[in-house]
Amino acid sequence: MKELQHLNKYFLKYKKQLIIGILITIISMLFKIYVPKLIGSIIDIVNNQLQNPENSISDFKQELLNNILLIIGTAIIAGILTFFMRQYIINVSRYIEFDLKNEIYQQYQKLSLNFYKKNRTGDLMNRISEDVTQVRMYAGPAIMYSINTITLFIVALAFMFKQAPTLTLYTIIPLPILSVLIYLISKEIHKRSTIVQEYLSKLSTFTQEAFSGISVIKAYGIEPQTQADFTTLAYTSKEKQLSLVRIQAFFFPMMILLIGISNILVIYIGGMQYINGEISLGNIMEFIIYVNMLTWPVATVGWVTSIIQRAEASQKRINEFLKIEPEIKNNTIEPSIIKGNIEFKNVYFTYDDTNIKALKGLSFKLNSGETLAIVGKTGSGKSTILDLIGRLYDINKGQLLIDNKEIDQLNLTSLRDAIGYVPQDAFLFSDTINNNIKFGKENATDEEVIAAAKNAQVHKNISKFTNGYQTVLGERGITLSGGQKQRVSIARAIVKNPQILLFDDCLSAVDTETEEKILNNLKKVSAGKTTIIVSHRISSAKNADHIIVLDDGKIVQKGTHNQLINIDGYYKELYIKQMSENYTN
Numbered sequence: 125m126k127e128l129q130h131l132n133k134y135f136l137k138y139k140k141q142l143i144i145g146i147l148i149t150i151i152s153m154l155f156k157i158y159v160p161k162l163i164g165s166i167i168d169i170v171n172n173q174l175q176n177p178e179n180s181i182s183d184f185k186q187e188l189l190n191n192i193l194l195i196i197g198t199a200i201i202a203g204i205l206t207f208f209m210r211q212y213i214i215n216v217s218r219y220i221e222f223d224l225k226n227e228i229y230q231q232y233q234k235l236s237l238n239f240y241k242k243n244r245t246g247d248l249m250n251r252i253s254e255d256v257t258q259v260r261m262y263a264g265p266a267i268m269y270s271i272n273t274i275t276l277f278i279v280a281l282a283f284m285f286k287q288a289p290t291l292t293l294y295t296i297i298p299l300p301i302l303s304v305l306i307y308l309i310s311k312e313i314h315k316r317s318t319i320v321q322e323y324l325s326k327l328s329t330f331t332q333e334a335f336s337g338i339s340v341i342k343a344y345g346i347e348p349q350t351q352a353d354f355t356t357l358a359y360t361s362k363e364k365q366l367s368l369v370r371i372q373a374f375f376f377p378m379m380i381l382l383i384g385i386s387n388i389l390v391i392y393i394g395g396m397q398y399i400n401g402e403i404s405l406g407n408i409m410e411f412i413i414y415v416n417m418l419t420w421p422v423a424t425v426g427w428v429t430s431i432i433q434r435a436e437a438s439q440k441r442i443n444e445f446l447k448i449e450p451e452i453k454n455n456t457i458e459p460s461i462i463k464g465n466i467e468f469k470n471v472y473f474t475y476d477d478t479n480i481k482a483l484k485g486l487s488f489k490l491n492s493g494e495t496l497a498i499v500g501k502t503g504s505g506k507s508t509i510l511d512l513i514g515r516l517y518d519i520n521k522g523q524l525l526i527d528n529k530e531i532d533q534l535n536l537t538s539l540r541d542a543i544g545y546v547p548q549d550a551f552l553f554s555d556t557i558n559n560n561i562k563f564g565k566e567n568a569t570d571e572e573v574i575a576a577a578k579n580a581q582v583h584k585n586i587s588k589f590t591n592g593y594q595t596v597l598g599e600r601g602i603t604l605s606g607g608q609k610q611r612v613s614i615a616r617a618i619v620k621n622p623q624i625l626l627f628d629d630c631l632s633a634v635d636t637e638t639e640e641k642i643l644n645n646l647k648k649v650s651a652g653k654t655t656i657i658v659s660h661r662i663s664s665a666k667n668a669d670h671i672i673v674l675d676d677g678k679i680v681q682k683g684t685h686n687q688l689i690n691i692d693g694y695y696k697e698l699y700i701k702q703m704s705e706n707y708t709n
């Protein structure tokens with residue numbers, strides 16, 4: 125129960141609803157328990173009349189009617205109270221579920237990219253969905269059924285003991301056995317259903333991948349092989365399902381058997397006591413109803429125990445993530461004003477997971493409003509520079525200064541608000557094009573969105589779609605071409621109008637003519653803003669105020685286009701190569 129203590133703050137938050145819920149549960153139980161007593165009285169009244177036929181029939185009828193009306197009244201009140209009991213306690217569990225999901229999601233958002241690399245997406249999703257569901261079962265149904273059981277047990281046993289102590293002892297003998305058996309079966313059911321779930325997710329991952337890669341499957345003619353793989357997986361999944369169904373099928377017959385044994389004990393021992401004149405016929409009836417009433421709550425003891433165990437395990441997994449301290453912390457609450465001066469002073473950076481030394485003593489300075497182009501071979505560290513400016517990672521050694529302040533001394537939100545970042549791999553959400561562009565600035569007007577799209581040279585493409593800017597993009601913007609996706613992504617950064625613009629090789633899928641137009645527009649849009657363009661193309665770099673050439677995490681060349689094309693080195697080679705390509709094209 126140690127892990128579940130995390131929920132105490134939520135129980136405290138909703139203590140009013142919980143206390144009312146618990147009180148209603150107890151009162152409703154008291155009403156429910158009164159019904160068997162009334163039924164017992166009716167049997168005794170009828171029995172009495174049969175044995176004394178000379179008694180007044182009208183008195184008998186009146187007495188019978190009073191009891192029947194009392195039963196109906198009690199049942200109605202118990203019913204209404206049960207409704208409110210669920211309304212309070214189950215609602216509280218839903219509020220806690222909502223709060224917990226938000227708490228986890230908030231934590232996820234705070235955690236750095238490293239965390240996402242170390243943990244699989246499926247695992248992250250499971251903790252916020254499946255694990256929270258398990259915990260909710262504890263916060264709601266488990267508490268409700270426990271209170272139900274405790275109240276029912278105390279009151280019913282008190283009633284029963286008062287009337288026939290020996291009979292009570294005999295009738296409750298099978299109940300603990302039932303409880304233990306249900307616990308064992310619930311555990312087994314859970315074990316098997318977890319396996320079933322695993323297979324279901326394997327199946328859906330398999331089919332999802334097969335559908336996404338359907339063109340490759342068809343092109344290579346491997347449908348029979350994929351079909352065979354699917355059948356094998358589906359067969360194992362079916363076998364696991366059947367094993368689950370078998371244990372579930374065992375559950376009810378076993379309950380019926382144990383209830384039956386209790387009933388037989390009541391009838392047999394109660395019958396003997398009746399013959400001896402120790403108890404009335406009504407008492408036997410009352411006991412039979414009590415035994416049946418007690419069976420389900422007793423069964424829930426086993427069920428609730430396994431719910432609590434599962435909730436404890438789930439909460440443990442949730443706590444593991446909640447306890448992680450975000451690597452990238454906001455050290456300043458005060459908002460920072462970002463002008464856009466960027467300076468790297470002997471910066472070193474190594475990726476934790478791969479141990480790759482991406483930057484090795486990097487130094488350069490860029491004043492606010494200037495443009496820097498970074499070129500270099502793949503894997504030379506270009507994207508890493510942009511990630512460090514956005515503080516997606518913190519540097520290991522050296523200094524990274526923004527406006528002459530250490531980057532980690534700036535307000536993180538202000539820093540990221542001041543950056544418009546276009547990643548190498550454009551990511552678009554399954555939403556309209558309009559919303560995808562507005563993602564950069566939520567309150568952007570339609571005019572601003574269109575202006576940004578025009579500057580990114582994508583307005584004409586969008587206008588050709590039947591639904592224009594309201595065109596909904598499929599998963600990862602599947603309906604757009606690579607170049608269109610890149611341009612929508614550029615429009616997203618432009619509409620934000622940030623002080624720092626970071627373009628990570630985002631014109632690679634665009635033809636040179638469109639690239640030229642976009643670069644001209646960017647010159648206007650980025651006037652007065654600090655801009656960094658990462659590119660493999662000289663055409664993207666040539667107009668920059670500064671150009672740096674990276675190789676293996678170090679700057680190997682520095683200068684302007686005109687300076688660099690006159691010095692032997694990577695830049696000149698690239699220039700000559702690309703010039704000749706253009707020429708031959």
Ligand SMILES: Nc1ncnc2c1ncn2[C@@H]1O[C@H](COP(=O)(O)OP(=O)(O)OP(=O)(O)O)[C@@H](O)[C@H]1O
Nearest residue numbers: 475477478480482501502503504505506507508509
């Ligand atoms: N998220 C990451 N985790 C671990 N290692 C990484 C990560 N990103 C990059 N690296 C490694 O760091 C080095 C620098 O990568 P980076 O992406 O900065 O290069 P790049 O110059 O932008 O390459 P490209 O031109 O191919 O985009 C590479 O060796 C790469 O494998």
